[in-house]
Amino acid sequence: GIQVEQSPPDLILQEGANSTLRCNFSDSVNNLQWFHQNPWGQLINLFYIPSGTKQNGRLSATTVATERYSLLYISSSQTTDSGVYFCAVSAPYKLSFGAGTTVTVRA
Amino acid sequence: EAGVTQFPSHSVIEKGQTVTLRCDPISGHDNLYWYRRVMGKEIKFLLHFVKESKQDESGMPNNRFLAERTGGTYSTLKVQPAELEDSGVYFCASSQAGGIYEQYFGPGTRLTVT
Numbered sequence: 001g002i003q004v005e006q007s008p009p010d011l012i013l014q015e016g017a018n019s020t021l022r023c024n025f026s027d028s029v030n031n032l033q034w035f036h037q038n039p040w041g042q043l044i045n046l047f048y049i050p051s052g053t054k055q056n057g058r059l060s061a062t063t064v065a066t067e068r069y070s071l072l073y074i075s076s077s078q079t080t081d082s083g084v085y086f087c088a089v090s091a092p093y094k095l096s097f098g099a100g101t102t103v104t105v106r107a
Numbered sequence: 108e109a110g111v112t113q114f115p116s117h118s119v120i121e122k123g124q125t126v127t128l129r130c131d132p133i134s135g136h137d138n139l140y141w142y143r144r145v146m147g148k149e150i151k152f153l154l155h156f157v158k159e160s161k162q163d164e165s166g167m168p169n170n171r172f173l174a175e176r177t178g179g180t181y182s183t184l185k186v187q188p189a190e191l192e193d194s195g196v197y198f199c200a201s202s203q204a205g206g207i208y209e210q211y212f213g214p215g216t217r218l219t220v221t
Contacts, residue, residue, distance in 0.1 A: 041215055043198065045209070045211060093202075100149075
């Protein structure tokens with residue numbers, strides 16, 4: 001299966017700071033998604049981004065498919081951004097997940 | 108539009124017992140998937156339905172797990188008999204047909220086997 005590596009594994013931020021999360025994958029993909037796991041364990045869709053750049057509020061993501069990586073940007077972080085961020089890819093159906101990046105935003 | 112729903116949200120059973128998890132996908136989504144996360148490990152794929160047919164069940168751990176999708180609508184995942192290592196969170200997801208691959212996840216069922 002496709003290997004997915006996320007970095008860093010843990011990230012501690014002061015409220016208001018910006019950060020970048022990275023996802024590397026080992027093969028060509030049809031699907032790349034970023035999720036935020038909230039404190040209740042739910043996986044919230046952030047981006048469906050097999051290629052290109054998207055923005056949603058303070059979050060944005062870029063996928064460079066030819067180089068097999070994706071970046072998730074969090075700007076002006078808030079305490080509600082805390083949680084685990086997962087990258088997942090598929091070619092084309094079953095998703096392979098990374099281990100996640102645990103983000104802690106301190107007030 | 109209602110999202111993916113799962114029932115129950117939490118189940119506690121004893122080793123050797125049977126548990127059935129249910130998933131209702133987003134209306135109109137032909138593709139339905141089961142995933143699970145055990146013991147803090149990575150989320151792993153279990154199987155994929157297209158309508159009522161199993162497209163890929165390569166992630167099913169053993170024959171104690173049985174998944175069905177009645178009439179191409181809701182799906183059930185039965186574990187019989189349950190073992191301690193089956194404890195974890197079981198997620199269901201669904202996606203549209205026709206080359207749109209974005210998957211939407213349900214809230215998960217937390218299974219605890221004691």
